[in-house]
Amino acid sequence: MLHPAPTTRIDPRLARAVLRESVAATATKPAHVRLSFANTSYVLYLLPTAPVDAEPGDAVFGTIHARARRVDTVPSGGQFVEPVIGRPRRVQGRVIGHGTGGPGGEETLIVDAGVPMHFTLTDGRQHASDFAIADMVSFDVLDGASFTPTDAS
Numbered sequence: 001m002l003h004p005a006p007t008t009r010i011d012p013r014l015a016r017a018v019l020r021e022s023v024a025a026t027a028t029k030p031a032h033v034r035l036s037f038a039n040t041s042y043v044l045y046l047l048p049t050a051p052v053d054a055e056p057g058d059a060v061f062g063t064i065h066a067r068a069r070r071v072d073t074v075p076s077g078g079q080f081v082e083p084v085i086g087r088p089r090r091v092q093g094r095v096i097g098h099g100t101g102g103p104g105g106e107e108t109l110i111v112d113a114g115v116p117m118h119f120t121l122t123d124g125r126q127h128a129s130d131f132a133i134a135d136m137v138s139f140d141v142l143d144g145a146s147f148t149p150t151d152a153s
Contacts, residue, residue: 012096013110013118014150015064017044019054033147035060037115043085044115046147053149066091066145068119071109071126074138079113088145091117092138098128111137117145 010016017035020043025031032045033052046064054060066088079093093113100107108118109128121128122142131137 010061012112013063013099013116014061015115015117015147017060017062017115019052019056019058019060021056022048022052035147040114041084042081042115044081044145045087046145049146049148051149052147060149061151062147062149064115064117064145064147065108066117066119067122067142068109069140069142070123071119071121071131071137071139073131074136077136077138081113081115081117087143088117088141090138090140091119092136093117095131095133095135095137097133098131109137 015037017037020034020036023032023034030047033048034043034045036043052060074092077092080091081088082090091111091113093111095109096112096116097110098107099110099118106120107128108120109131110116110118
């Protein structure tokens with residue numbers, strides 16, 4: 001069921017989500033959180049970089065970081081994350097900013113794909129600064145997308 005988006009303004013680089021579940025590590029899978037997002041059907045499975053101090057159903061704020069394969073600009077299309085349920089594997093959206101803050105302090109490309117996400121580019125021929133604000137981009141996402149909880153203020 002889709003729920004209306006909250007109207008309070010937050011930093012557009014932050015993801016506003018609802019914690020669906022915190023899943024403990026198993027012998028074959030690392031611990032992860034399952035987050036849903038207002039006005040979407042997305043339930044993203046992300047690796048927490050710090051404890052997510054919330055109960056299922058509570059709102060959480062933070063940044064989503066991942067590594068992108070080769071990034072292509074596309075002339076048209078919508079914003080999406082594939083699959084709708086699970087770990088992100090393919091993303092298309094608009095560039096909303098550039099930052100630093102990849103795992104090793106690398107520059108990142110901030111993309112609004114219905115959910116704001118920060119990407120470290122893995123193709124050595126590309127740099128985040130190669131892409132202008134409002135460019136529509138599309139790319140595959142490597143395994144290991146993470147969620148870093150933060151305060152929304």
